[in-house]
Amino acid sequence: MLLKNASILVVDDDKDVLTAIRILLKSLVKDIVVEQYPDNILPLLKRQTFDLVILDMNFNSVVNTGNEGIYWLNKIKSANKDVNVILITAFGDMDLAIRSLKEGASDFLVKPWQNNKLIQSIEEVIALKKSKKAKKWMPQVDGVKLLGESEPMERVFFKIEKIAPTDANVLILGENGTGKDLIAKAIHDNSIRKNKPFVKVDVGALTASLFESELFGYKKGAFTDARTDRIGRFEAANGGSLFLDEIGNISLQQQARLLTALQNRCVTPLGSNEEVTVDIRLICATNVSLEHLADETKFRKDLIYRINTVEVVIPPLRDRGKDITLLAKHFIELYSEKYFKPNITANDNFFKKLITYRFPGNVRELQYALERAVIMVENDTLCEEDLVFSPIEKYSKKTEVDTLKLETVEKNTILKVIEKHNGNISKSAKELGITRSALYRRLDKYGL
Missing domain, CATH: 1.10.10.60 (Homeodomain-like)
Known part of the structure; x- marks a missing residue:
């Protein structure tokens, strides 16, 4: 059993909670230590190595904000970043619990918990840490699993697993070409809304005149070319997920209209005075940094808080190590089949050249480079001469900081x-x- 060699520290000011968890786990784990006072956490971490800390979010009966849990979570991570932490929260603290994931918590549990759920959560967290060879959950898009075995992508997949079943709004950050749209679709496909619409809108490409008509719809006669009624993307996504791509590129005026729709959960089509209620799960993506979004001259802070319940940061391909080879083999197989060259393979020098390249265009650049290589190769073996990278990225004005x-x-x-x-x-x-x-x-x- 996964827990038999695990050492666990439980910190809660409720003696009954400590007793209940100790009785539940003592026969399942190697060692369980319970502690009533959070001030003793750091000394305990210095004296003993724990695989997991189960931490209450409130230690003051007068002020139940949950901020104490976040404070001690950060203290634990500062002392030992490899220690996994599961936070215990009351139902009313769900927003704070979601914030805890952003601060580094591995999971959170709601009081009162079910014993089997507690044990399952502990097993999943310990398995993720201790068993690198264990089969891990991977998100699917249209029934196909996303590829990624590197630690950065494991963290992304773990976060998707936690947030997908919720209705939390998600902000996806990452460079161009990292696959933000796939991650958005993965969140939808692994949610309770998976059988409902997934509607994507590139809001960064919408002009000021098209923004409202595309998102909110219009009535016949609302403007010159409005010959029939048309529902907007918000209404089209009703019951499902609305994915707003390139959210960082919209104007302040557009941001104000979007914020109003998100706050009220209703839209007013152009040419109408009647509001239409919508039920959507919002997913946004941008290639700009949080620092850029935090600049109030460019982006409204109240909108940021509205769209960013949880953020998912997609790592650039150059930081994904062995995933480069994994993705390359996938694309070679894909394009070999597409272009009727079923016996295409690649030699060691081909892969060596591949893994030493910086990939400023990320997965998209890798995909196009391999498609070109498969098309142009004259035999069944790809070698380093067949791998030609796009000059578009070479001459790009974008500089990497x-x-x-x-x-x-x-x-x-x-x-x-x-x-x-x-x-x-x-x-x-x-x-x-x-x-x-x-x-x-x-x-x-x-x-x-």
Whole structure:
């Protein structure tokens, strides 16, 4: 059983809760420690290693805001970022519990809990941490599982698993080409609304004159070309999910109209005085940063809070390590079948060149590069000469803002040198001034 070697710390000021959990788990786990006072958490973490901390969100009977739970969650993560934390909350604290996921909690439970649900949650959290080889839940889109085995994508999938069944509004952040639309569809397809409409709107591409008519609909005669009634995207998504892509590119005036519709959960078609009630789950996406969205001269803060109950950050392909090879094999197989070349394979040098490239265009660039390679190859084996990257990204004016952390600088330098030498490890090591074995150790360290 997954729990037999687990050590768990339970922190709650209610003695009855501590007794109940201790009795429930003592025969299932290796060690269970209960603690009534949160001030003792950090000393306990110094003395003993725990696989999991189960933490109450309130320790003051007078002020039940739940902020104490968030405070101690951050303290625990600061002391040991690898410790998993499950927060216990009352029903009225659900919004705060969702916030806890953003702060690093692995899960949250609602009082009173069901014992089987508690045990299942503990098993899932410990399995995610301890069993890298264990079969993990992966979201599906139209019945097909999304691909990703790297740690950054495991975290994304874990968050999708938690938020998809809820009706929480979701903001998806990530660079162009990372697959934000697929993640949005995955959230819908794994929700209780999966049999209802999923309506996508690229709001960043809508002009000021089209914005309201597209989203809210119009009545016949509302404007010159309005020859019939037409429902808007909000109404079309009723009962299902509305996905607003490129939300960071809309004007302040458009933001005000959108905020009104979200607050009231109703829309007024152009040319009508009657409000139409809508029931939607809102999912938004943008390639701009939270720092940009926090600038009130560009984006309304009240709208940010409305659309961002939970955010999901999609990592760039260059940070996904082994996923590059995994996705490459998938695309080679896909396009081999599409272009009637069923025996296409790729040699080691092809994959070496692939994993040393930076992919500024992310998964989209990888996909197009491999489609081109399969089309142009003259035999059944792809080699490094067949892999040609798009000049569009090479000459893009967009600059990447790199962190100045030492590890990131070293990683980026290694990638640039290896790319310069087309994957030749000996030449790259010589230019970097280190041995081949030292370079291999660094490649392993950074998952390259």
